[in-house]
Amino acid sequence: MPMAEYKVQFEVFEGPLDLLLYLVKKEEVDIYEVNLTKIATQFIEYIELMRELDLEVAGEFVVMASTLMYIKSRELLPVDQQAQIEGEEEEEDPRWELIRQLVEYKKFKDAAAQLQTREAEQENIFPRLPARLEFEPATPPPRPEVSLFDLISAVSNVLKRFQLKDDARDIFEDKWTVSEKIERLRQAIAGDAPLKFSGLFEQTTSRTEVVVTFLALLELIRLKQIVVLQPTPFSEIEIRRAPAVAPAAAGSPYEPPNNPKST
Amino acid sequence: MELKLILESVLFSAQKPLSPAELRNVLSEAAEHSEDGTVKPFRKVKPDDLNAALEQLAKDHELAQRSYRLVCVAGSWQFVSQPEYAPWLKALVGEKMRPTRLSQPALETLAIIAYRQPLTRAEMEQIRGVSVDGVMQTLHERGLIEQVGRAEVAGRPMTYATTSLFLEYFGLRSLEELPAADELRRIPVQKPESLLTVEPGLATAPPEQLALSEGGGPKPEGNHQET
Numbered sequence: 001m002p003m004a005e006y007k008v009q010f011e012v013f014e015g016p017l018d019l020l021l022y023l024v025k026k027e028e029v030d031i032y033e034v035n036l037t038k039i040a041t042q043f044i045e046y047i048e049l050m051r052e053l054d055l056e057v058a059g060e061f062v063v064m065a066s067t068l069m070y071i072k073s074r075e076l077l078p079v080d081q082q083a084q085i086e087g088e089e090e091e092e093d094p095r096w097e098l099i100r101q102l103v104e105y106k107k108f109k110d111a112a113a114q115l116q117t118r119e120a121e122q123e124n125i126f127p128r129l130p131a132r133l134e135f136e137p138a139t140p141p142p143r144p145e146v147s148l149f150d151l152i153s154a155v156s157n158v159l160k161r162f163q164l165k166d167d168a169r170d171i172f173e174d175k176w177t178v179s180e181k182i183e184r185l186r187q188a189i190a191g192d193a194p195l196k197f198s199g200l201f202e203q204t205t206s207r208t209e210v211v212v213t214f215l216a217l218l219e220l221i222r223l224k225q226i227v228v229l230q231p232t233p234f235s236e237i238e239i240r241r242a243p244a245v246a247p248a249a250a251g252s253p254y255e256p257p258n259n260p261k262s263t
Numbered sequence: 264m265e266l267k268l269i270l271e272s273v274l275f276s277a278q279k280p281l282s283p284a285e286l287r288n289v290l291s292e293a294a295e296h297s298e299d300g301t302v303k304p305f306r307k308v309k310p311d312d313l314n315a316a317l318e319q320l321a322k323d324h325e326l327a328q329r330s331y332r333l334v335c336v337a338g339s340w341q342f343v344s345q346p347e348y349a350p351w352l353k354a355l356v357g358e359k360m361r362p363t364r365l366s367q368p369a370l371e372t373l374a375i376i377a378y379r380q381p382l383t384r385a386e387m388e389q390i391r392g393v394s395v396d397g398v399m400q401t402l403h404e405r406g407l408i409e410q411v412g413r414a415e416v417a418g419r420p421m422t423y424a425t426t427s428l429f430l431e432y433f434g435l436r437s438l439e440e441l442p443a444a445d446e447l448r449r450i451p452v453q454k455p456e457s458l459l460t461v462e463p464g465l466a467t468a469p470p471e472q473l474a475l476s477e478g479g480g481p482k483p484e485g486n487h488q489e490t
Contacts, residue, residue, distance in 0.1 A: 014367060014368055014371070014391070014393060015391060015392045015393030016392050016393075017391065017392040017393075018392075058393070060392060060393050060394075064392070101390075101392070104390055105390060105391065105392065107443075107447055108371055108374045108375050108378070108390060108391075108447070109371060109374075111374040111377075111378065111441070111442065111443065111447055112367070112370035112371040112373070112374040113370075114442045115365075115370050115373065115374055115377075115433055116364075116365070116370050118433045118434060118435075119364055119365065119370075119432070119433060120364070121346055121434070122432065122433060122434045123349075124346035124347075124349035125343045125344060125345075125346055125349075125434060126343060126344040126349070126352045126356065127280070127341050127342070127343045127344075128275070128331065128341065128342040128343065128344070129278065130275070130276050130277070130278060132278060
């Protein structure tokens with residue numbers, strides 16, 4: 001393999017501005033008072049050194065070197081002998097543009113250093129993450145059990161949604177079985193948060209799916225795996241996981257006896 | 264019952280940082296569900312009063328010199344430990360799961376975006392003097408910056424800004440809290456009256472000659488001017 005493949009990226013300096021700042025710092029003078037011609041010489045020496053060490057010199061460094069050479073060449077001539085390019089009498093002093101860029105870059109470099117300090121500081125700051133508060137309700141829980149009739153009237157409301165558009169429709173294969181819906185329901189109530197009755201049917205797309213979901217709900221109530229509550233009269237019915245006492249629930253997921261494909 | 268102490272109890276028990284809006288919700292919710300005469304008065308707390316109470320609470324904790332303090336990060340309030348106690352907390356909970364620290368180029372670019380947002384890649388490169396492609400990808404992946412729009416210049420390039428995760432990552436309340444925010448947002452780099460850069464011994468004119476005749480500065484003597 002040719003040696004050229006082993007070129008090392010020169011990463012000590014982020015870029016030409018970084019190298020310039022370093023050189024200015026070495027001079028121990030204010031950026032505004034720096035002798036740019038001297039810096040220019042040093043900058044080019046560094047680039048030469050990088051080349052000698054067979055380090056890859058990024059294009060940005062070369063561009064900066066040429067800017068510096070231009071500045072240096074200008075300064076070698078007294079002002080009155082400098083070539084005035086037609087129409088460019090108001091030309092910006094190239095030194096000024098460079099110094100402005102350096103000052104600006106320096107400020108952001110300092111800001112980056114402050115961010116870095118904060119970053120390290122944050123590693124030592126721990127937020128308080130309390131456990132979830134579990135209050136025992138002072139009064140008996142306002143959780144009147146929901147009767148079967150409440151449930152049926154609730155589901156009939158859901159079914160009304162489908163009645164209107166059900167007159168004419170394509171026939172799909174019914175995708176859901178009760179046992180699948182039971183699994184889904186179990187997953188949905190796995191957390192501590194209650195599930196709203198209406199939320200149960202948000203995704204349903206057909207009457208049959210509503211019915212299958214409802215049957216799954218009834219089955220889980222029968223197995224005492226879920227409880228169905230109505231916190232206050234006329235409010236929405238909520239479905240919760242049953243308190244973990246049901247010993248029958250242990251083991252493999254329940255399979256209904258005849259696994260009816262609903263019709 | 265004092266508002267700030269109510270807020271303290273809520274923030275002490277909260278499982279996530281809470282914004283003033285969330286705190287107000289807690290207050291009004293509590294008032295709705297309680298018959299207690301001491302709870303009702305806090306049903307509707309003015310945002311200003313709430314903020315004042317939060318600030319006062321944070322100050323109280325600071326003055327008390329506890330091992331923890333109340334901070335506002337990205338607009339939400341939470342209790343955090345003081346950094347001095349990190350050795351013990353690390354022993355307790357283990358090192359925090361934190362992504363690797365950002366590299367120097369990433370921090371520089373992030374600083375530029377934070378102060379100058381929204382801005383384009385070209386504007387960032389203008390300041391840094393080098394390409395930002397690599398670091399921009401890192402910052403994107405870390406969720407610290409996002410695209411926010413397009414600049415109304417030729418080519419309509421994307422403009423970028425920092426995210427609220429950026430504030431969280433650095434523990435900042437808002438962008439206003441960035442150090443020297445006013446100064447860096449639009450750096451008006453003052454042009455000195457003259458640039459003293461001429462190396463002695465070169466065949467050059469003395470420094471004043473290079474002063475740009477903009478007025479204000481000491482006018483150069485006429486001896487070198489074209490007459």
